[in-house]
Amino acid sequence: MKAQVVVQTGDRKLELTEHEVPRVTAGTALLAVEACGLCGSDVEQYKGAFSAKGIAAYPLIPGHEPVGRIVEIDADAARAWGVKAGDRVAVEPHLSCGLCRTCLEGSYHLCKEVRPTGLPAYGFLPLDFGHGLWGGYSTYMHLVPRTVLHKIPDEMPIELATQYQSLAAGVRWAVQVPKTALGDSVLILGPGQRGLGAVIACCEAGAGQIIVTGLRRDRHKLDLALALGAHHTIVADEEDTVERVLSLTGGRGVDVAVDVVPAATQSIVDAVGAVRIGGTVVIGGVKGGTSRVSLDSDRILFREITIKGVYSQGSPAYREALRMLVENRYDLARLHTHTFGLEEADTALRTLAGEIPGAEAVCVSLHPHQSPPRSQS
Numbered sequence: 001m002k003a004q005v006v007v008q009t010g011d012r013k014l015e016l017t018e019h020e021v022p023r024v025t026a027g028t029a030l031l032a033v034e035a036c037g038l039c040g041s042d043v044e045q046y047k048g049a050f051s052a053k054g055i056a057a058y059p060l061i062p063g064h065e066p067v068g069r070i071v072e073i074d075a076d077a078a079r080a081w082g083v084k085a086g087d088r089v090a091v092e093p094h095l096s097c098g099l100c101r102t103c104l105e106g107s108y109h110l111c112k113e114v115r116p117t118g119l120p121a122y123g124f125l126p127l128d129f130g131h132g133l134w135g136g137y138s139t140y141m142h143l144v145p146r147t148v149l150h151k152i153p154d155e156m157p158i159e160l161a162t163q164y165q166s167l168a169a170g171v172r173w174a175v176q177v178p179k180t181a182l183g184d185s186v187l188i189l190g191p192g193q194r195g196l197g198a199v200i201a202c203c204e205a206g207a208g209q210i211i212v213t214g215l216r217r218d219r220h221k222l223d224l225a226l227a228l229g230a231h232h233t234i235v236a237d238e239e240d241t242v243e244r245v246l247s248l249t250g251g252r253g254v255d256v257a258v259d260v261v262p263a264a265t266q267s268i269v270d271a272v273g274a275v276r277i278g279g280t281v282v283i284g285g286v287k288g289g290t291s292r293v294s295l296d297s298d299r300i301l302f303r304e305i306t307i308k309g310v311y312s313q314g315s316p317a318y319r320e321a322l323r324m325l326v327e328n329r330y331d332l333a334r335l336h337t338h339t340f341g342l343e344e345a346d347t348a349l350r351t352l353a354g355e356i357p358g359a360e361a362v363c364v365s366l367h368p369h370q371s372p373p374r375s376q377s
């Protein structure tokens with residue numbers, strides 16, 4: 001049996017081809033990919049940022065946000081995962097060993113044992129690693145032992161289901177890690193999928209004041225942030241972010257500042273400048289290997305500011321995100337802007353990257369089993 005796959009062979013080079021589907025062996029399963037969400041990491045991978053840093057090597061099948069149906073499953077895997085053939089699941093991308101010190105201390109999403117060099121995650125492993133069928137830009141994926149799955153209801157619209165990772169990032173980065181509590185003020189720097197996920201998570205946590213920054217070209221995303229429940233927006237290339245935050249908080253600064261801006265580093269400087277005495281800065285936006293930030297360390301010391309890095313989401317955040325997607329109290333379908341077939345992967349990535357004029361993308365997904373005309377929903 002062959003899967004239809006998109007293989008990345010170089011920077012900005014994608015090929016639609018076929019790949020042998022491996023047999024289901026002990027502890028494994030076969031997933032029919034219903035859709036795969038795309039995020040900023042997909043765009044960076046497409047452009048070549050990860051291969052340049054040695055995190056991912058070509059050729060590979062991208063796609064680390066897959067949702068699909070189990071079509072075949074080994075009995076051991078069915079017992080371990082609590083799922084059966086026919087179940088609909090969302091897949092956590094990170095692969096872990098379950099036995100190293102990092103895993104045993106609960107940080108399985110940071111385990112390096114499965115693959116010491118590069119990112120040990122679905123969507124980032126090369127074709128010559130194991131069975132090769134690792135990515136969600138494919139009609140089928142082979143799920144290996146210790147994959148973490150989350151069951152999702154049959155009736156959940158796929159446009160909601162594919163938002164599980166961005167919403168989980170918002171849950172962990174803006175609420176669970178900084179311990180955001182009822183009434184807290186939160187500054188979210190960056191209005192992309194993760195920033196909007198952070199807005200929703202902060203609303204759910206009962207934050208008293210939510211402020212979101214973006215650029216002039218992000219107006220549609222800033223408007224979405226306001227519609228979802230943010231109280232104020234700041235246009236960072238027109239206004240002074242720190243000044244605005246201090247004026248909005250009576251000079252005190254925010255309790256929590258969450259940076260989800262990709263590439264640019266000014267947002268980290270602004271976060272440190274805008275947080276209150278004893279406040280917390282969370283850094284979740286990947287800046288790229290050459291970026292350096294110049295910070296006034298005395299400000300951090302004298303104000304006892306906590307700075308915390310976050311990578312990936314983790315099971316508790318995925319569980320909360322999926323609960324919120326099931327309840328759908330925030331009308332999250334409005335975040336999903338574009339649906340593409342597998343053969344349109346290149347266009348999908350350029351749409352999310354903002355390279356298609358007027359597209360105004362937020363959440364974009366690939367649907368490997370159908371070839372729908374490019375659509376805006």
Ligand SMILES: [Zn+2]
Binds near residue numbers: 040041042065
């Ligand atoms: Zn992602």
Ligand SMILES: [Zn+2]
Binds near residue numbers: 096100101104
């Ligand atoms: Zn481990």
